[in-house]
Amino acid sequence: MNKIMNRWLLALVLSLSVSQTLALEYETLPDVKAGIVIIQVQDPERTVGYTVGDVLTRNISLRIKKPYQLIDESLPIIGYERRYRGQLVGIDLSNIKHIKKEDGDSVNHDLTLSYQVFTNNVVAKNGALPAEYLRLINTESKEVVRYRIPSWDFAISPLSIFGAVKIENNMSGYRGPLLLDNNAEKQRLKILLTILGLSLLGLLYMLGKHAWLPKMGGPFAKTYRIIRKAPNTSQGLQDVVSSMHQSLNKTAGFSLFSGNLNQFFEKKPAFKQIESEIEQFFGLSRQVFFEPNAKHAVGNNPIEWLAQFCRRCRDCERGLITDKQTVNKA
Structure with a gap:
């Protein structure tokens, strides 16, 4: 039993040391110069209403100008547990797809990152798809730099709520105003206004002076x-x-x-x-x-x-x- 516990503790210490080493490594690298990387990000459509088990997908398109080149080993790792102030964030990368395509003096990288929520609470709380750091190398000078993919904030909802809840005090700041679908009423109003306009025009024609x-x-x-x-x-x-x-x-x-x-x-x-x-x-x-x-x-x-x-x-x-x-x- 003691041997099993020792192995588990050793694995935990190694994982923490690896994560700290990676963090320190990225912190020491300089940022890539502006204009070298062009990014387009397509985030999920809504920012609220996610619960434990949901999968959120980001589509990221990177255009990297030569002589800089993406180091594939710096891509996010599936299953890597992220921590914030020593606590597990509870949002892990569950899948990644990478498509690379040469385009003249640059290279296009299409990334599809899928994250799964593994955290829950009795009240709604803030969450974020983490920022990802990629390493780039200048193939001429051999200089290694970093590029940061920005994070994306959203709200995680509880599976159930305990106790009395006042909606006005518990509305998420990420949710916009609640709107009713009034398309049918707008269409009906347009038809009635058209009929009214034609009727008034007819009366004007018949009675106008x-x-x-x-x-x-x-x-x-x-x-x-x-x-x-x-x-x-x-x-x-x-x-x-x-x-x-x-x-x-x-x-x-x-x-x-x-x-x-x-x-x-x-x-x-x-x-x-x-x-x-x-x-x-x-x-x-x-x-x-x-x-x-x-x-x-x-x-x-x-x-x-x-x-x-x-x-x-x-x-x-x-x-x-x-x-x-x-x-x-x-």
Whole structure:
């Protein structure tokens, strides 16, 4: 039994002495000059949520310019137990892959380092994939230098938690804010905003009074603006009726009267659906300009009726379907 214990103690002492010797050896070597080594490191995607038994992999690409050359014996050793202040770190190298490729005046080294976690605690604690030191040799001057691969910090989570835990007091500093996946809501919002925009554009086209879109600057659109500003007087009524006549003539392309309406409807069939209103307008025009005592069927407020009639003419001019039951006051 004593012999076994002595052998175990001897192996432990030798391992400690080897690790100390390697550490001292790297500490005495000078660092490689800047620009000789170009490094690219791909670390694990997340920095939290690792527990005992998990394997973390780093992909490291080194580009070493000649005449410097990597000493392969300085690559990390699988299973080497690292210590910090005399205590085992609990993160050991479990696998290594090395691919070497010549590239003109330099050599590319692709390293895949896999580390396994062998430590656990009742609360989350900090961990790190250790910094690795590589030795390089100048093949011309035989000078040996060192290059340091930086460490990578992460958090090790316990397998289970004992006692009451307050989330706000135990959030790891390595974890970012907790986010909800709102992609579906964003997509739905974009669709609804698109529908809303198209609806507003349609309403603007149907009810708009300004010439912002095609067919919105026609004769009846301009007359409608005149009617809205016209005073409710005899002179105002005459000006509005005169403007309506001008719009009808311009739309027809000839002087329009009650006797040549069929010719107008053949050229502008959209206005056929408001034939009765056009006939009422000619009756009102006759009373305004020629027969003051003549009766008309437009009610007691001719300007208000003319505004509605002009809107319906404007809808026909824009190619919209008009409906007497849905006409609103201007």
